[in-house]
Amino acid sequence: MSVRIYLKEEIVGEKEFTIGDNGRAGSYLGLPIFHDFKKGRWYIDITFIDEQTPLVLRNFVESVSVCEILPSFPKREEGIYRHESATAEVLSILPERTELRVRVISNNMEDACNLMREIRVGSIRPLPDGSYEGKQTGTSHADSVARISELETELKRLQSLNTEMQGTLVFLHRRLINYKIDVFRTAWPFCFKSGVEKFVDSLLGKIATKLPG
Numbered sequence: 001m002s003v004r005i006y007l008k009e010e011i012v013g014e015k016e017f018t019i020g021d022n023g024r025a026g027s028y029l030g031l032p033i034f035h036d037f038k039k040g041r042w043y044i045d046i047t048f049i050d051e052q053t054p055l056v057l058r059n060f061v062e063s064v065s066v067c068e069i070l071p072s073f074p075k076r077e078e079g080i081y082r083h084e085s086a087t088a089e090v091l092s093i094l095p096e097r098t099e100l101r102v103r104v105i106s107n108n109m110e111d112a113c114n115l116m117r118e119i120r121v122g123s124i125r126p127l128p129d130g131s132y133e134g135k136q137t138g139t140s141h142a143d144s145v146a147r148i149s150e151l152e153t154e155l156k157r158l159q160s161l162n163t164e165m166q167g168t169l170v171f172l173h174r175r176l177i178n179y180k181i182d183v184f185r186t187a188w189p190f191c192f193k194s195g196v197e198k199f200v201d202s203l204l205g206k207i208a209t210k211l212p213g
Helices: 009-013 055-060 109-121 141-185 190-208
Strands: 002-007 017-019 025-028 031-036 041-046 061-071 079-083 086-092 099-106
Touching (some): 002 055, 009 017, 009 055, 086 109
Antiparallel strands (some): 002 041, 086 099
8 A cells, every 4th residue: 555645835935834946845834744756745645545644644634535545355446436525436456356556645634544545445336427437236335234134034024924834834734634534433424524535635645735845
């Protein structure tokens, strides 16, 4: 990761600011500051995005630039992202799309941190017209996690209901068998008992197909 903090030009007019002999570096209250001749801007580099901007420079921050390489999982769409003052571009850097390069430009460190964090966890999507992958029909990582949780809850409910129904079917199966036995113990006419047997056997056959093996 590289994090660069660009400073307002007005810092050069401060009496505490000094410029080195080659004009490529300077200092403010003893803090080293460097000059980007191509962009004509003064800057400092820090190691981590969550590292605090030096207190003596906070009033001179003009913008923050961040570049980081991330793995391609969780899935992140290539494109332009935005959060408050921060804008990011996400692009794959290998044909296999196993790594993504994220560049963030922001007015302040807080917005850059928040956008970078959302991109890392996959909880944000590109701007509606900012996706490089065409129209998207998928969901964000956060939406996917929420949907999975909903489906797991529904699956547990259905499994519980299925267990309850299986118990009911077993109970009915036993009752019908006992009823069939009781009918043949009665003194009812044989033709009547034969009809009852066919009807009960039909019900038993249907229930048997629903019972666990």
